[in-house]
Amino acid sequence: MTKNIRIHLADDHQIILHGIQTLLQTIPHFEVVGSSLNGTTIYEDVTTNKADVLVLDISMPEKDGIEVVKEFAQKGFPCKVIILSSYDDLKLIKEIMDLGVSGYLTKQCAGDNIIEAVQAVADGEEYFCESIREKIFSNATKNNPKLNTYKPNINPLLTEREIEIIILIALEYSGKEISEQLFISINTVETHRKNIMKKLKAKNTIGIVKYAMNNHLIIS
Structure with missing residues (x-):
């Protein structure tokens, strides 16, 4: 119930x-x-x-x-x-x-x-x-030369927020930096990270970065 x-x-x-x-x-x-x-x-x-x-x-x-x-x-x-x-x-x-x-x-x-x-x-x-989430993310990644502004078709299981977290991890943002840039708590960042790893079947952060590179979320 x-x-x-x-x-x-x-x-x-x-x-x-x-x-x-x-x-x-x-x-x-x-x-x-x-x-x-x-x-x-x-x-x-x-x-x-x-x-x-x-x-x-x-x-x-x-x-x-x-x-x-x-x-x-x-x-x-x-x-x-x-x-x-x-x-x-x-x-x-x-x-x-x-x-x-x-x-x-x-x-x-x-x-x-x-x-x-x-x-x-x-x-x-x-x-x-x-609109607010996109504005926050855009501000967090502005002028970053490694960000690929083109959004390809990617894993449909991933939410827009999880895609943003993947990109920031691949851009070498720490958990604390992601928290500060996206106005969310460290606990929320870590929850997203765990969910992302489960969905991608990634064993560690390297697996997340590889996914971002292979799917052209960032420019390698």
Whole structure:
């Protein structure tokens, strides 16, 4: 039996709250347990209703989303947090992720990704919508002469994130560097590495690098 995921929504626009709630409630094991129109009571609200996931807009009245996340970081996160924002500035995203946030979506992609994002962070993963993930990866690899910008057809079992990790490993990034560049935890990097090795049947990092070279993910 699938465990119910309790969700709290925070946005200063009632129509957005209603739209997200309507979408989330199409999933049987998702339960929207509360909502907030300003940032002042969010910590108390999610603690009281025992939410598992908070979907939080940055632009909140009285106390904005960043202040709310800082409050969570100081008091101890009572739930996982997904930021929902109009902003895609990498400096801002890194600052927020460094505070302990689990996911980041732009409002433009929320309709396509919010269900997947809630499930992912509830399962203990970090989540970015595709446009943000691609922007982060592009920034991490910019001006690297060994990066092959052409994307060939590769192992369909690999996710886009795993392909990015393979490329960074092949470009000689350490686990810590990958963590810093992709705004994800070291544990997440190592989990991806293990999954990649299993899917590729690679015995070690050399096997991952060979795969990247043989499939032209990098220029050798």
